[in-house]
Amino acid sequence: MARFNTINASFFGLFTLLGSFLYSNRGSLMTLYANRPGSLKEYNILPSAGVEFEDIVRSCEDVYMNTDEGWAILSCDPGRGSWNTVMGTFIDSSAHPDAGLYIYHYQDQVNAVPIKLTFSNFASGERNFHPLGIEYVPQSRTLYVVNHAPNGPRIESFRITVDHQEALHIGTIEHPELRTPNSIAALSPSSLLVTNDHYFEIRKSRVLAKLETYLALPLASVVRLDLDISRKAGPPKVTQLARLAFANGVALLNATTVAVSSSAGAAVHVYTSPSRFMKDADDIKLVNTIRLPFLPDNLSVDSNCALLIAGAPYAPALEAVSKASAEFDKPDAVQADRPKAPSWIAEWTEKDGLKDLFVGNDFSTSTTAVRDSGRGIGLAVGLYERGIMTWGDGTAA
Template sequence: MARTASAITVALLALLSTFFYSRRGILSTFYWNRPGVLKDLNLFPNAGVEHEDIVRNCEDVYMDDVEGFAILSCDPGRDKWNTVMGTFIDPIAPPETGLYLVNYASEDYVEPIRLKMIDFEPGPGNFHPLGIEFEPGSKILYVVNHADSGTRIERFRLLKDVGQAKWLGSITDPLLTTPNSIAALDPSALLVSNDHYFTQRNNPILATLETYLSLPLASLVRVDVDVTRKGTPPKVTVLAYQSFANGVALLNSTTVAVASSSGTVVYVYNSPSGFANGTEDMSVVETIRLPFLPDNLSVDRNGVLLISGHPHAPSLEARVKAGAACANPDATQQECPTSPSWIAEWTAEGGLKNLFIGSDFGTTTTTVRDVDRGMGIAVGLYDRGILTWSETAPAEEPLSIGHL
């Protein structure tokens, strides 16, 4: 009997040791990135926060550095409705919710313009934009919509010159349970991350356990859409499984980077077939370990991977729980605590380089960069305005932290 108890004790200790070792990355952030310890850093020239009175709670941004425009995905109702974080207070979206066009390279550029939706009347609570992707060849704009009636991917034709987006239809499938980020392969094929297997809507306890145990149940899928026949269901193929699959960015035609928020890593996958043959054709060729929780990813013209995310999970959770109080622009720091940001870049040759750390602009989810014009944009899940920087012109409201 004593031997049995001893064996069970050893087995439990081994399991606990394995668990804590596997979670060492995120656990270390609780200590080293806690308030009062985390050091500010800003390598962005002329950085500042702009348009705080126009946009807030923007989760994703797409940049077209050829034509010089960007599209923001903004949901000011996120304080009361966030299906990823489990906030289900009120699904009614504020009127300023939507997609915003930023003609940053235009001489006439003044401020972001909210795109007018054509043939799209989702009703109250049924448009909560998250991840977005634009396919320039077809002019199709894909938008993850965490609607009250169910999560789906919306397809729009972008009519940039007139500030409109014409709705073409929705994409749904049983394998698109929790779509989060999108990368377009071509006009009819997408790579999409499902951030969880269990949803906060239907299985909140299991979804929370999936997050905190970093269970590899989330997925990266390929979605093939028949654009020639309206109403034809998509073909969805599972390519890989991992924990909390978040941002997706193509490095080339056979290589994709996928963020694991709960794993504090970015996995780089290679697929010789070009993502056509499912899980048996996918392999991890690089694991980028991070000192923060990665959210969305982007790749600039030079092939540099930009990674945005959250240094301190408890601070982010405190900001999420503050919820409705933060919708008040006059809320105090105690009523609406801040959650810092972390932005880094990575290349296979140079490794990881930190670019921005701090709370002057919080909860960064996506960063994009126009290399030729020497400027960039970052957005924050729970912050107002957008963070911009430029190598030539000073921002409207320079950040208080110094350049290190």
């Protein structure tokens, strides 16, 4: 009888763990069924949406949009098919000659094209530059860029001169707690929020990193970096604020509220802090979870306080594009055969909830969407896509 009770207890424990796993991963598991090939319902309410500049930029991951002045900076790495430390691609760590930061004066809708910023004081770093998330601080004209360099992740800082399309490298931030930095949001000129998308680095342990992803283990983190910009020396002070599964995009909804996307959890978590995240970890608390029908990547907030969310409807399709990308980057590859993965762009407001804007294959592997509501212009970029998607009629929304 004792053995029978032990077996029953073991089965009960396993069923409890399975139930907990299925419940906590219900969002991402539903995407595998609802968004499978042949089942995804394409949808588009973006006015005049189309893809531009396919021959100028590709594989752009993040966008910063300056709506006051009408320009945007894109973080692009055409070598992502050979080196992607998030997806686990380690074929060739050499920086692609077109990898870099591109400025796009979108307010000039007739003549503007993305222009690659010229680096200065960054000769050695440019050879190892694999840009991901970016954030700009207008007060200091400083652009912070996550760099998944071959010799370890770090954050690069640049002083941007918009008129001359120049980026002066002013520093590199490295810290043991920046294990897998992905996205950045500036609290002030001297304080940044940074997401670490994984606890286990895939370049060190592919098995543990994949288990962390597929089991949606809440091990990734949001940290605050306090920088001593007056001395410009020494490591930053790092404070861990929250843990969640596959922390990805981060954006400030207002002075005391931040949104963080959980790619593995198919959700965006909303945290609040009465002191603008400037105290210890106990000062931040989860106040809302926005469940999504897709896997979110980066986040942005427009001037109407709407949260824009871009991401992937179907993870296996994104994985397939990631694995095939290097082959299709070869000169003799037939680009018409290049696989694509659908994109999903949505917006969320506390008043109206979640609203889909774009779902489909006309633009692939979306990671970031931004919008200038005053000018009625929007942009989106894709992790392995050529060009950028633009939309809008050029009038106020």
